Amino acid sequence: MKWIGLIAVIFTGGLLLSAMDDFPNWGDAHSPANSSPVSQYYIEQTMTDSGVPNMVTAVLADYRGYDTMFETVVVLIAGIAIMAILRVAKQVPGGAKPTPAHEVGDQHDIIIGTTCRLLIPVLQLFALYVIAHGHHSPGGGFQGGVILGASFILAAIAKGLDPALQRLPEKRYVKLAFVGVVIYVSFGVACLILGENFLDYGVLHELLPTMSAEEARSHSMLGVEIGVAFTVSMIMFAIYANLASKGELEGGL
Amino acid sequence: MAEQYPILVLLVLLFGALLVGLSGMADRRVCFPLTVTALGLAVAVSIGILQRVMDGGVIRYFVGGWSRPVGIGIELRIDTINALVLLTVTTVGLLTAIFSFRRVRDDKTEKTPLFYVLYLLLIMGLSGMVITGDAFNLYVLLEVSSLTSYALIAMGKSKRAATAAFSYIIMGTIGASFYLLGVGYLYLRTGTLNMMEIHQAILALDGPSSTIVVAFVLIIVGLMIKMAFFPLFGWLPNAYSYCPSSTSCVVAPLMTKVGVYVMVRMMLTVFGTEWVFSNLQYTQWLVGMAVVAILAGSVMALAQVELKKMFCYLIVAEVGYMVGGAWMANHWGMVGTIYHIMGDAFMTLCMFLAAGIFLKQAGVVRIDQLDGMFRKMPWTMAGFVVGALAMIGIPPTCGFFSKLYLIRGGMESGHWFYVGALLISSLVNAVLFFRIFEIAYFGKNPAEGHAAHHEEPSVQPVIKEAHPSSLIPLYLTAAIILLLGLFNGQIVELIEHSLNGVQVIGTEILVEKGGQG
Structure with missing residues (x-):
């Protein structure tokens, strides 16, 4: 079987390389991608x-933006899919709860606790900066959300999954993940209601x-980035919480 | 409002999914009505789109209004072919949603809202793939539909569902990556992602370009994995037979068919049939492979003892029909392929709906368990018979007409092996389904039937006829199969309308190919 795989890989690699001599030169200013009216337009008109x-x-x-809306939906689907497959219903209260193999007790390491307490607010502030500054410098909703x-x-x-879930319970993060997509879509629908095509932000200046x-375009970009950030950050946490506790949302790593 | 139809069809489904997600967590009972309403609206809008395309020709919708140099934004482009496939996708979605009513009532877990969110997003992804005019946007929606279908299949109760879904994920991801690589190669040479613009750029190229050829190969191979074309179908039978009934009823009819549609779209719009059939000498090989796919799928279907597995191998054979029809470089072959995309979607739906009802009511997994079904569940069997006759290709049903067009195409273009394979496959279908009828009508061993009946009449659990929520979609599907067959002339006229519009498959190419052969 390994040999079949090797042959397939060599064949595919050969196929990919076979077109090399037909490629435009590296960095060629007159390559089709660089000289097409599309990239010209982006560079001149943005x-x-x-x-x-x-x-x-x-x-x-x-x-x-239409693609990005669906990419956000893809992130949402990833989280929903993991919940749909892994999530198990809560154990019956009477049932014997298996004790974790490595009981660590309540007091966590003071160094880790302090470091995280100092680090988390900085991380969150930086995340907000990355989200808010996406249209001026590298950044945006996906990066800031992550x-x-x-x-x-x-x-x-640092503190265990249970305290974290008390702050951010399942109902809330699922809801916020959906709200992110709702924010994105409502910017598009607002344009529809005002009589233009979907996601044509320009018309929003009437509001x-x-x-x-x-400015309406620029601000709408910020708005949809915020929506993206909601979904991405909540789904990140949802995936971690479900994977770390095998879908039970208790105990964790 | 009417000019916003293309986006509305996706928005009602997306909003439906979001609403189900937000409110379904609080109360599971709202999931089903919300889902059916969203899909009902989507079907209504699809009908509106079809109406508009019939009246006013191709719809071009620019998302965000970015239309000035075409290609800076994303274009949704709908001709009659898209409109018909879109209507098929949303209708199958609606019928299966009605069928899933029992699932909600019986399901005790809290996953019902998640199921419906994924379900609506799957239909949205497939609809988006069908109406888009942008090669990259198609990839994004391919991701949406693939991810949702992996999750829906993995939600099956049997343990094998998870492993089946896993191999599907691996194969599906490879397929999607091949498609994306192909789009990357296309962009490298043409500098645009808009389908029509890519076509113009390919026409404007001076001389043959190996980049375009490699892009073409990558895209077609990727799509063939997605549509389970013969050597690449390994993931399909397990994935489609171990998932929940309401999942298999939507995934089995739609995923492979939309894959075929995308292949047809690539051939017609992106690369253009003149380029496909004149610059490539190897398209004949694809028809040969289709012949192998038809025969292999039929033979493997004969070997199955499980009902759903048998239908899965029939899907492999049906994909062979469509790939062969599309690649024979003949007008009627292409018409037959597009007509068969619709017909086969409903035929497969009918098969899987019936299989789902048998599984639910009588616990039928194997074919021989269908013993005496005509007596126990006459209403379900009536719907099943219509679908079975269509699969065989008996005249008033759509299965007959699609085979007629495909065979006509095969004869005109001289692909006699293909014609032969199609006829053999029809015979195999006849054997398969009449075997089922025999078992269901006379019982497993007709001679011993009486003795067994006298000995233990009370051991068998009482099998009740299906719930109306299962029978209604089955009958609607059967009705659509008959209507598609009766109105085949009008539908073919619609398909031809679009084929003429994009200048496809001129007879001169046909003559040229005929001369060579």
Whole structure:
């Protein structure tokens, strides 16, 4: 069987390499991707369309925001799928609860506890910065959401899963994960209601008279990034909590 | 409002899923009505889309209004082919949702809302794949539909569901990665992701480009894994037979069929049939492989003792029909393929609905357990017979007409092996289904039937006829199978309308190929 796998890999690799001589040169300014009207448009028009200096965010959240909406849905599905497969119903109260093999007791290591107490607020503030600054500098909802989720996971690792789940119970993180997608979609639907195509943020300036169409685009990007961050951070924590406790949401690692 | 239909069909499903997720946690009872309402609205909007396409031609919808240089935003592009497949997807979704009513009532776990969220998102992903006009957006929605289907299959109660889902994940991910690599290669050479723009860029290329050829191979191989084309079908039988009935009823009819649709779309719109059939000398091999797929699927179906497994191998054979029809470079072959996407979706749905009812009411897993079903469950068997006759290809049903078009295409383009395989496969189907009828009508061993009856009449548990919520979707499916057959002329006219619109499969190519062969 290993030989069949090797042959398949060599064949696929050969197929991928066989087109190499037809590729445009590395960094060629006249390659099809660089000279197409699409990339030209992004480079020339992003500033005038939305005033967003980070072109990548503009492509991601505005020009191709439809893809990003579904990517957010994909993240949501990943969390829902893990819950659907792993989650087991709560044990009956009378039933004997298996004691964990390594009982550590309530007092956790003071060094770890203190470090995390100092680190988590910084992490969360940094996460908010990354989310809020996505359209000006590298960052955005996915990255900031992951950092935010990581801060919850750190709390769960340091203090145990149960205290973390008291702060952020299952009902709440599932709800917030859905709310993230709702935020994203409602920006699109608001555009529909105002009579333009889905996710055409420009029209949202009618809601706030002081805002220009460009500002509306820029602010809407921030809005959808916040939605993305909600979903990503909550799903990060949901996946950790379910995997760490085999779906029982008790005890944990 | 009408011009927003393309996005609305996805939005009602997405909002349905979000609402089920948010409110279903509090009260499980709202899940079912919300799901059925969302799917009902989606079907209504799909009908509206079909109406609009018939009246006004191709719909082009630019998400976010980014239309000035085409390709900066994402375009949804609907012609009559998409509209028909979209209607098929949403209708199958609605019928299976009605069928799943029993599941909610009997399910004691708290996973019902999660099931319906995944279910609605699966239908949304498939609908999105069907209507999109952007090669990368198609990948994103492929991810949505694949992930949801993995989870739905893994939710099965039997232990083998998890392992089946795992091998499906591995194969499905490889398939999706191949597709994505192919899109990357296309972008490298054309600089755009919009399907029509890619087509224009390929037409404008001077001379043959090996990048495009490799992209084409990667995309088609990736899709063939997704649609379970013959050598790459290993994941399908276990995944589709060990999952919950309401999952198999939606996954089995739709996943492979949408895969075939995407392949057809790639051939027609992205690469263009002139490029596909004139620059590639090896398309004949694909028809040959389709012949092997049809024969292998039929033979393996004959060897099965489990009902659902048998249907799964029939799906493998049916995919062979469609791939062969699409690659024979003939107008009627292509028409037959697209018609068969719809017909086969409903035929498979009918088979799996009946299998789900048999499993639920009588615990039937193996074919020989269907003993005496005509007497015990006459209403269910009536619906099953319609689907079975369609699978065999008896005239008033859609199965007959799709085979007719495919055979006509095979004869015109001189693919006699394909025609032969199709006829053999129909005979095998006849043997398979008449064997089932015989068992269900006369019992396993007709000669000994009387003796067994006298000895132990009370040992057998009483088998009740199915619940109306299971019978209604079964009958609607049977009715659609008959209607598709009766109105085949109009449907083919619609399909041809789009085929002419994008300049496909000119007869000159046919003549050229015929001359070579």
